[in-house]
Amino acid sequence: MLTTTQLSPDELAGALREIGAERYHIHHPFHRLLHGGQLGRGQVQAWALNRYCYQSAIPAKDATLLARLPTSELRREWRRRLVDHDGDAPGTGGVARWLKLAQGVGLDAEYVQSGAGLLPATRFAVEAYVAFVRDRSILEAVASSLTEMFSPGIIAERVSGMLANYDWITPDTLAYFTPRLTQAPRDSDFALAYVQEHARTPEQQQAVLAALRFKCDVLWAQLDALHHAYVSPGLPPPGAFVPTPRKPGA
């Protein structure tokens, strides 16, 4: 949606949802394969391994933005995200839960945490996200979190699809996702209200929409790299994780 007219708060929310409908990674073929049970265990491992890089950088992203926020009120709000991801004790929080997911699909925790075997494209996309939040306006940085508006849908689809289609995946392995179903809407409600209030000019509103498009690109590019390396043509770049051969569905 390209416009230089002023949007009402509702129109801005609508334009954001339209971007999600077109560009959110729920539409990526890799996710369809993942949720539909069409990936082998090694391919699911590659996904979990690379996604851990993204998950573990989210607190860095949030702390980078937190450091730029001007009021205690805003910082307290954003600090909740750090608590969600880093937890209050060892083994708690989203990053630790994602590590459990990676272990649940058969990866070694130390290997996952080392970053060895990552697709370089994953790292580049994740770094681009942190840099965006560091270098752009606070408004754009907040707006780039708005993919969370769409995450309950993908989580519901993912959890039900993966449990139905892979008998080696248990609800416990997917425990990462359960708290996200309440955290993400709470966070995106705040972020949406923030951008509705602070994007006052057409230029600011366009910057908000562009920030969400950028974030969708960050997520999409990660799946493109996984698809290229592990599905079709299935050529992991030099140094990247190579799954142990095992029959699909095994």
Added chain:
Amino acid sequence: MLTTTQLSPDELAGALREIGAERYHIHHPFHRLLHGGQLGRGQVQAWALNRYCYQSAIPAKDATLLARLPTSELRREWRRRLVDHDGDAPGTGGVARWLKLAQGVGLDAEYVQSGAGLLPATRFAVEAYVAFVRDRSILEAVASSLTEMFSPGIIAERVSGMLANYDWITPDTLAYFTPRLTQAPRDSDFALAYVQEHARTPEQQQAVLAALRFKCDVLWAQLDALHHAYVSPGLPPPGAFVPTPRKPGA
């Protein structure tokens, strides 16, 4: 090559060449298709368009490093790279020549310069390169330029292959590459001598080797993204350049 022993200057050069032999993008399937005449015009356009993003960021990369170099001698040496890429007058220099290449394969210059249609993965990889040169040690930043040790080989293969295999590509369109055959060896001779002199400890030598691996990843990831979007499965991400359908080889 993983070692914690001290390498002689020759052994260090050998270890660097070994990385090139394994990881330089001359081995990527996209390059084999490109040089072998197996791509359609739209696919070559996608390559030229995305590679322009890389080429046009090289002066930013070099200026970022230049700003960190401690002596006039080093800065003068590195400044030659800026002259090579930005030229001395409008229409001269490597960036302008790459734009001519893009126009020669049928792209609009303004479109190419706008960055519209770029694969996000291209941008992420290029930004990662500039960030590396900004954030790492000067030794690592210099070492990351050492892919130029391998570029005469790929250029010779590319120019002869593309001229032989695409009748719509002329020597004039590929004029970018001619000066690179002398510039790149001159620059890489300097950079190699620099790292041989300054990487004195096993740790520094390992950092140099890792920097070259990183740079190979930057180049490889760009071709992975092109291959995914435009060859197999041929799914450009939302918003990316979509070639006009035309029969292969046309």
